[in-house]
Amino acid sequence: MQANGTVFVYGDNVDTDVIIPARYLNSSDPKHLASHCMEDIDAAFAQKVRPGDIIVGGSNFGCGSSREHAPLAIKSCGVSCVIAKSFARIFYRNSINIGLAILECPQAAENIRQRDEISIDFDSGVITNKTREETYQAEPFPEFIREIINADGLLNSLSKC
Amino acid sequence: MAMTMTQKILADHAGLPEVRAGQLIRAKLDLVLGNDITTPVAINEFEKHGLSGVFNRDKIAIVLDHFTPNKDIKAAEQSKQCREFAKCNGITHFYDVGQMGIEHALLPEQGLVAAGEAVIGADSHTCTYGALGAFSTGVGSTDMAAGMATGECWFKVPSAIRVRLTGQPKKWIGGKDVVLTLIGMIGVDGARYQSLEFTGDGVAALSMDDRFAIANMAIEAGAKNGIFPVDEATIAYMKGRVNREYQVYEADADAPYEKTVEIDLSELRPVVACPHLPSNTKPADEVNDIAIDQVVIGSCTNGRLSDLATAAEIIKGRKVAENVRVIVIPATQHIYREAMRLGYLYTFIEAGCAVSTPTCGPCLGGHMGIMAAGERTVATTNRNFVGRMGDPSSEIYLAGPAVAAASAILGRIASPEEIEQGGN
Ligand code: SF4
Numbered sequence: 001m002q003a004n005g006t007v008f009v010y011g012d013n014v015d016t017d018v019i020i021p022a023r024y025l026n027s028s029d030p031k032h033l034a035s036h037c038m039e040d041i042d043a044a045f046a047q048k049v050r051p052g053d054i055i056v057g058g059s060n061f062g063c064g065s066s067r068e069h070a071p072l073a074i075k076s077c078g079v080s081c082v083i084a085k086s087f088a089r090i091f092y093r094n095s096i097n098i099g100l101a102i103l104e105c106p107q108a109a110e111n112i113r114q115r116d117e118i119s120i121d122f123d124s125g126v127i128t129n130k131t132r133e134e135t136y137q138a139e140p141f142p143e144f145i146r147e148i149i150n151a152d153g154l155l156n157s158l159s160k161c
Numbered sequence: 162m163a164m165t166m167t168q169k170i171l172a173d174h175a176g177l178p179e180v181r182a183g184q185l186i187r188a189k190l191d192l193v194l195g196n197d198i199t200t201p202v203a204i205n206e207f208e209k210h211g212l213s214g215v216f217n218r219d220k221i222a223i224v225l226d227h228f229t230p231n232k233d234i235k236a237a238e239q240s241k242q243c244r245e246f247a248k249c250n251g252i253t254h255f256y257d258v259g260q261m262g263i264e265h266a267l268l269p270e271q272g273l274v275a276a277g278e279a280v281i282g283a284d285s286h287t288c289t290y291g292a293l294g295a296f297s298t299g300v301g302s303t304d305m306a307a308g309m310a311t312g313e314c315w316f317k318v319p320s321a322i323r324v325r326l327t328g329q330p331k332k333w334i335g336g337k338d339v340v341l342t343l344i345g346m347i348g349v350d351g352a353r354y355q356s357l358e359f360t361g362d363g364v365a366a367l368s369m370d371d372r373f374a375i376a377n378m379a380i381e382a383g384a385k386n387g388i389f390p391v392d393e394a395t396i397a398y399m400k401g402r403v404n405r406e407y408q409v410y411e412a413d414a415d416a417p418y419e420k421t422v423e424i425d426l427s428e429l430r431p432v433v434a435c436p437h438l439p440s441n442t443k444p445a446d447e448v449n450d451i452a453i454d455q456v457v458i459g460s461c462t463n464g465r466l467s468d469l470a471t472a473a474e475i476i477k478g479r480k481v482a483e484n485v486r487v488i489v490i491p492a493t494q495h496i497y498r499e500a501m502r503l504g505y506l507y508t509f510i511e512a513g514c515a516v517s518t519p520t521c522g523p524c525l526g527g528h529m530g531i532m533a534a535g536e537r538t539v540a541t542t543n544r545n546f547v548g549r550m551g552d553p554s555s556e557i558y559l560a561g562p563a564v565a566a567a568s569a570i571l572g573r574i575a576s577p578e579e580i581e582q583g584g585n
Binding site: 013015017018021022023025026027028040041059060063064065066067068069071072086088089090093094097098142144153154155156158 | 526546
């Protein structure tokens with residue numbers, strides 16, 4: 001599994017209220033959620049983002065509520081992966097459960113800059129920064145989690161067994 | 162191998178003699194919870210994957226609390242979807258307008274959670290039930306769907322931080338002051354992926370409502386769960402509410418803790434968490450020149466009876482400040498009725514507060530008290546993130562009910578001592 005895209009960089013503690021504000025939670029339609037993704041910190045994000053693009057955050061990305069609407073909004077925008085120094089735990093498990101790839105990699109989070117072009121190899125955990133000609137090593141997923149992501153989510157993995 | 166209290170509960174629910182931090186396990190669940198925002202997403206997943214039915218209709222709770230009584234048509238559709246699902250699957254614990262309360266106040270009150278149980282909820286503040294000595298944690302809607310279908314959930318066994326509480330808190334100090342102080346010390350990701358296990362002789366000095374408020378905000382330190390030992394107060398609380406066997410767990414004396422944080426309750430002062438992080442804490446009397454537009458007293462953190470009692474004690478016989486809108490929201494119907502019987506609601510209304518039926522409402526910026534650009538609220542809720550309660554330029558100061566009530570009277574952030582000293 002591979003991902004390629006342009007990067008949007010955000011800081012520490014990007015919380016679920018800015019990923020998708022609660023005022024939009026009166027619907028769980030993925031298109032509706034995608035159109036308001038990141039609105040309170042980056043009003044133009046939903047217009048600018050292209051399929052395959054990648055979000056890079058600082059520490060504690062996705063902190064706050066358990067709303068699955070947050071990874072869903074990001075996934076529905078076409079984002080192929082979120083890389084961060086660290087993730088809040090509910091966001092982490094929600095992303096895996098819905099099949100949004102996420103990688104913890106402090107080195108990548110510190111060195112990748114806005115609009116860099118990067119590619120990711122999920123099997124090896126290697127992140128290649130094509131703009132800066134650098135590579136960073138992320139921890140590949142443990143087997144258990146890889147099974148869920150490969151099945152495109154927890155429920156698909158359940159209905160298979 | 163020695164285990165923490167959380168690890169022991171997880172081991173038993175996974176059918177394993179022992180578990181260690183970092184281990185991935187599949188555990189049996191005693192309760193699966195969802196609300197009017199997260200349940201529809203779970204139902205969609207449930208139906209999309211053709212899951213045939215729920216594992217146990219008595220072990221699922223669905224509470225319509227966030228956008229209810231429905232704030233708009235879309236919210237009404239979401240409630241309707243939950244209602245139909247609950248009916249179709251014969252869900253025993255379904256709470257609609259008229260019976261409902263904010264889920265994390267309601268479930269313990271109704272005896273749906275007991276010591277030693279394992280609970281997941283598609284709501285981050287599900288960690289509240291750790292106050293009862295249960296393992297409970299917030300998950301997402303997909304976990305809720307899988308939990309409803311299988312009665313199980315995957316977990317990574319957490320390591321733990323021990324929080325040792327000592328001493329007796331002074332008057333006006335409540336659970337909120339304890340937990341905001343803790344988050345101020347360790348930060349919003351200070352306990353990320355970990356358990357917060359509360360111990361020490363100070364626990365006995367905290368009421369159950371205080372413990373609920375503390376466990377509730379474990380998530381604001383990034384924790385997977387917060388948990389209290391079971392003592393006489395816990396058993397007294399469960400008596401008459403929980404009519405089934407439950408198990409009391411204790412951490413091993415030599416359980417592995419990553420670190421220990423010490424808090425002397427006798428030294429605490431009323432605190433506020435300034436925008437835009439719950440860790441941005443300051444003593445209330447050091448931020449007393451901040452004018453406010455609104456006060457919200459309610460939520461799953463501080464909408465319980467003792468919170469309303471504290472606020473009423475300060476507000477009684479006084480008037481809310483001019484130009485300040487004060488909204489009081491009892492967390493459940495039971496609390497609402499008791500607050501009425503005890504005269505608190507009369508006190509609030511006479512002082513110029515608006516009193517609402519139970520709802521999450523303004524806590525998540527849903528309805529019932531949304532802020533315009535540049536406005537400021539002192540709230541007894543749990544999150545002060547950008548835009549949480551309205552316009553992205555509005556500000557939330559988090560506090561306990563005593564500071565919120567004092568601020569309502571003085572029209573600026575104020576400590577309860579100022580009111581006692583005749584600050585009105
Ligand atoms: S009161 Fe606020 S924090 Fe608690 S469940 Fe409702 S929205 Fe969530």
